[in-house]
Amino acid sequence: MIGSPQDHVDSVMLDELKEVMEDDFGILIDTFLSDSEIRLVDVKTAYDELNSKKLRESAHSLKGSCSNVGAAKLADICKHVEELGRVNKAEDAGQLIKDILSEFEVVRVILKEQV
Amino acid sequence: MLVFDAGQDPLKVLIADDNDSDRMILQAFVKKQGHIPINARDGQEAVELFESERPDIVLLDALMPVMDGFEAARVIKGLAGENMIPIIFLTSLQDADSLARCLDVGGDDFLSKPYNRVILQAKITAFNRMRLLHSTVQAQRDQIVLHNEQLMHEQEVAKKVFDNIAHPGCLQASNINYLVSPMAVFNGDVLLAARKPSGGMLVFLGDFTGHGLPAAIGAMPTSEIFYGMALKGFSMQDILKEINNKLKKILPVGVFCCGCMVDISFRKEIAEVWNGGLPDCFMYRAEDRDSEPMPSFHLPLGVLGGISFSAETHLYEMKHGDRIFLWSDGIHEEMDENEVMFGNERLMEVFEENQDPALVFDELQQAVRDFTGSTLQGDDHSIVEIQSVPEDGLIENVSGYAADYKSGPKDWQFTFRLGASSLKSFNPLPLMIHILMEVPGLRAHSGKIYTILSELFNNALEHGVMGLSSELKSSSAGFAEYYQKRQDFLQTLDDCFVEFELDHKPLECGGILKMVVRDSGKGFEYNNKTNVKKAALNKSETYCGRGIPLVKTLCRSVQHSEGGRAVEVVFEWRIEG
Amino acid sequence: MAIWSSQSQDGKELTIKIQGRFDFSAHQEFRDAYEETSEPPEQYVVDMKDTTYLDSSALGMLLLLRDHAGGDTANINIVNCNPDVKKILTISNFEQLFGIN
Known part of the structure; x- marks a missing residue:
């Protein structure tokens, strides 16, 4: 783990979600994690195929849900990938995708701790 | 009547987002505010749920599988018709073109990710207020339309009733020329003419204050009294008194009838005139082409009740060929493009310049046309010309009574x-x-x-x-x-x-x-x-x-x-x- | 069109001034001018110095004022009429109901 949890997930946002979701907070986290795993596969596949359009769309979608659970850093990396897709440079996304995968693991641990 | 009440009744909020966790969050926000969330996973499902659930507000993710938010918004707005269904786009799109597209297809606002609960709730509240305002306006508009239709219908019915009561009498007689709007009853003018049992003719031109139904209401009893009493041979004084008393009784203060009544005896060649509140009417003599004003000596009808009312008339000699002109103030008040009124002087000039009395009625209209630069519509004023003629020349109109020869006193x-x-x-x-x-x-x-x-x-x-x-x-x-x-x-x-x-x-x-x-x-x-x-x-x-x-x-x-x-x-x- | 009203210090006389065209649009304002007095005045003055025109609904409004002021016992003077205004009042023989000068 690099740095404190606060660098990866916005704790204020998480607290608010806990308050609003009440008993469903655990389900939300589980849903987010399983959903994101599918989207991660989409992102990786798009890169493997060097499909810029698909890369842009899948990164955009992942970015949205990450931001909603407070995973700001992960959302930020997704945004860069989305941008590469937009300018048709899927081939340049290799390092960023590795970053996404490792950041996702960090987020997963932090979120799991919250439940 | 709709009660204007934002945020009390729970709203149905349709949430369309293909991302399960995002949708869960929105659903929780909406519920927390006391509203009812309806969930859709894509645009197609959103459209179907919109039709079956009729939600009040729609939250639409822009990018979704099957049918995206843009297409769904277009379809939903079409289905909503003239009802206001606010659509808020859920998007993390940032570029101006995408945002503009959201509005183009009928979106009303955006909510960007990450979702902020306070902002979403504020938007729902604001849009609900707008939605209620819209439906209030809509309901009022519908009411106005309905009222207007009712009013038009009522006016048509009133017009029919009025036409039956205030029938033209003997206005078609060959010695009468008149110009009056077909809907004159609704601008308060009434023109009545009847042959008297004695062979003479009674003519009444009245101008009620105001417009529309209130002005028309007084015209009804006026006509009924006029025709009823004229037929039985009552004198014009009696008829005027009766009309005045009736109007005084039924009309509110401030509503009255300026009018002029003329009783012409063709045989005696005299005219008896009562003018209360109409501009000077004219006796135009054929022999010397002299015009004699017949001014208003009285208060209008319906102002003073009972004995204060004066039915005193003035007698004028009226040889065969002489003409009487009556008019409401509309003709005097016709304006040119500089809002200058036609006025009495111009009216008198027409008489001064006239060479053939038979043409003066047309010349009057022409003079007003020339002055105003437009056609005399006859909407705001009435003119009537009555010529004195030998009585034999007039066709007797006492006919058409359904006679029952069987019952009634005979000996x-x-x-x-x-x-x-x-x-x-x-x-x-x-x-x-x-x-x-x-x-x-x-x-x-x-x-x-x-x-x-x-x-x-x-x-x-x-x-x-x-x-x-x-x-x-x-x-x-x-x-x-x-x-x-x-x-x-x-x-x-x-x-x-x-x-x-x-x-x-x-x-x-x-x-x-x-x-x-x-x-x-x-x-x-x-x-x-x-x-x-x-x-x-x-x-x-x-x-x-x-x-x-x-x-x-x-x-x-x-x-x-x-x-x-x-x-x-x-x-x-x-x-x- | 504008209407002003002022009551004399002893409250006995109410003056109503009408500027411009006196027609139906003045309906409410004219009514307010005599209905909103602190105490009922004994006499009324309608000042038509700046009145350019009046139509038949204005005559109706004057009758309403007369009714408000006691009908046959009303004491109302219409003053400063221009010739056009005077003519309209004369045609309707309103001098039988109001003091006109």
Whole structure:
């Protein structure tokens, strides 16, 4: 783990979600994690195929849900990938995708701790 | 009526997002605010749920599988029709083009990711307020449309009722020219014309204050009284009093009727005029093309009640060929492009420049057209021209009464004697005509009977009881003097009478009506054998002006007796048609 | 069109001034001018110095004022009429109901 949890997930946002979701907070986290795993596969596949359009769309979608659970850093990396897709440079996304995968693991641990 | 209440009733909020966790979050936000979330995973599902659930507000993710948010928004707006369904786009798109596209397809606002609960709830509240305002406006608009339709319908019905009551009477007569809007009743103008049983003509032009139904309402009783009383032979003073009292009673303060009534006797070639509140009307004489104003001497009708009302009329000589012009103030108030009014002076110029009286009606309209630069629509004003003509030239319009010859009094007789105080203020003719018209089939002869009775009654009263000489009436000045004397005499009457003795016997197809009129006067020299027509032509003292030649033409016999204090006429009639 | 009203210090006289065209649009304002007095005045003055025109609904409004002021016992003077305004009042013979000069 690099740095404190606060660098990866916005704790204020998480607290608010806990308050609003009440008993469903655990389900939300589980849903987010399983959903994101599918989207991660989409992102990786798009890169493997060097499909810029698909890369842009899948990164955009992942970015949205990450931001909603407070995973700001992960959302930020997704945004860069989305941008590469937009300018048709899927081939340049290799390092960023590795970053996404490792950041996702960090987020997963932090979120799991919250439940 | 809708109660304007934002944030009380729970709203149905449709949430369309393909991302499960995002949708869960929105759903929780919406629930927390007390509203009911409806979930859709894509645009297609959103459209289907919109149709089945009819949500109040729609939250749409822009990018979704199957059908994206743009397409879904377009379809939903189409389905919503004129109802306001706010659509808030959920998006993390940032570029201006994408955001503009959201609005193009019918989106009302955006909510960006990450979702902020406070902002979303504020937006829902704000849009709900707008939605309620919209439906309030919509409901009011619908109400206005409905009211307007109702009003139009009511006006149509009112117009039909009005047309039945305020029928044109004898406005189609050849001696009348008029210009009046077909919907004049709703700008408060009323034009009525009736032949009198005596053969004369009564015309009334009225202009009620205001517009629309309130102005039309007063026109109804006015017409009803006018036609009802004119038919029975009431004098114009009686008719005016009755109309005034009725209007005073039914109209609110501040609503009244400016009007002018004219009673033309074609035979006597005089016009009796009452003007209350209309601009100067004109008598236009054919002989010297002189126009004499007939100004308003009275308050409008419906302002003062009871005895304060003055039905005093003015008499004008009106030879055959002379014309009377009546108008509401609309023609004076026609404006040119600089909002200068046409006015009375320009109106008088038309008369001054006229060469042929038959054209003046058209010239008046032309003058206004030239002045305003537009066509005289007849929407805001009424003009009527009445020409004096020989009575024979006018087609009798006393007809069309559904006659029932079977029931009613056929054999009867009565005596009706009026003393001094009755003679001062009471006109017995309408009452007697009313009774006579009960005789089955006699109504068709009401004009002749009225003429006979009225001639005999006037002779008995004016020459018999009052002893006035009809010589006076042969000059214009004497004419006025005569009527002034008659008026003065009437007030001093004492210990006198006029008596009617009426006797009716039925015949196979008609009847015989014997009428005796007796008075308390001095009587006069008569000779039943004199050729009455010749005597009249010679202006012999005994018969002159007594209307006897006319009566003679209408009756089987005319006999004077009792020293000239009684006259007996026999009127034989047959059922017509 | 504008309407002003002022009540004399002793409250006995109410003056109503009408500027411009006096027609139906003045309806409410004219009514307010005489209905919103602190105490009922004994006499009324309608000042038409700046009145350019009046129509029949204005005549109706004057009758409403007369009714408000006691009908037949009302004491109302219409003053400073220009010739056009005077003419309209004369045609309707309003001098029988109001003091006009």
